Amino acid sequence: MLLIGLRLDPLDAVLITHEHTDHINGLARLAARLKVPVFISEATLASLPAKKKLPAVEYFRPGHSFQIGDVLVEPFTIPHDAVDPVGFRFTSAGVRIAQATDLGYITPNVKDMIRGCHALILESNHDLEMLRNGPYPWYVKQRVMSRDGHLSNSATADYLRDEFDAEARLLILAHLSEQNNHPQIARLEASSALEQRDATDTRLVVSSQTEPTEVFTF
Ligand SMILES: [Zn+2]
Numbered sequence: 001m002l003l004i005g006l007r008l009d010p011l012d013a014v015l016i017t018h019e020h021t022d023h024i025n026g027l028a029r030l031a032a033r034l035k036v037p038v039f040i041s042e043a044t045l046a047s048l049p050a051k052k053k054l055p056a057v058e059y060f061r062p063g064h065s066f067q068i069g070d071v072l073v074e075p076f077t078i079p080h081d082a083v084d085p086v087g088f089r090f091t092s093a094g095v096r097i098a099q100a101t102d103l104g105y106i107t108p109n110v111k112d113m114i115r116g117c118h119a120l121i122l123e124s125n126h127d128l129e130m131l132r133n134g135p136y137p138w139y140v141k142q143r144v145m146s147r148d149g150h151l152s153n154s155a156t157a158d159y160l161r162d163e164f165d166a167e168a169r170l171l172i173l174a175h176l177s178e179q180n181n182h183p184q185i186a187r188l189e190a191s192s193a194l195e196q197r198d199a200t201d202t203r204l205v206v207s208s209q210t211e212p213t214e215v216f217t218f
């Protein structure tokens with residue numbers, strides 16, 4: 001946020017999807033620094049290492065919406081190898097945004113939650129060939145590819161081509177693997193799927209682990 005000239009003080013909360021290290025590293029320090037509550041499920045909090053104990057916590061339950069200021073937050077269950085993993089849908093002033101990363105496949109419930117959104121942040125984790133031929137141990141490869149793992153570029157492309165409602169004006173591909181993916185490959189697969197879907201009004205953005213994504217205004 002600082003890199004793109006945004007201040008941290010307008011932040012009201014931190015929301016946690018699940019307990020995997022890539023999602024909670026630095027959480028305790030961040031929450032202490034921002035002095036804002038961390039919204040988290042009870043099971044996810046219980047599974048955090050003891051040193052991650054947080055100053056202020058608000059519990060949510062998947063499937064039960066709650067409010068942060070004027071934003072309605074709807075956490076929904078996703079299939080992933082964590083204790084209580086969720087995606088989020090946010091609604092405010094008639095704008096609806098959904099985020100779903102870290103999921104092995106797109107369940108019917110996830111499809112319901114991401115339908116009709118104005119912006120979509122969707123996982124495009126790995127290229128199957130790169131993963132198969134890459135350096136990960138076999139059991140990790142199996143984990144990533146499983147129904148509790150991560151969405152591949154082609155799984156995301158299949159969804160976009162066959163089921164995407166083309167409502168979103170913005171589609172952000174997220175959670176790309178550094179080892180097993182390349183931004184151009186992810187972009188190519190998704191953009192050709194969008195073309196086949198005739199989703200010409202949907203702008204495609206590929207997010208990065210090392211650079212901030214631009215700010216979008218609705
Ligand atoms: Zn995860």
Ligand SMILES: [Zn+2]
Pocket residue numbers: 020022023102175
């Ligand atoms: Zn992750």
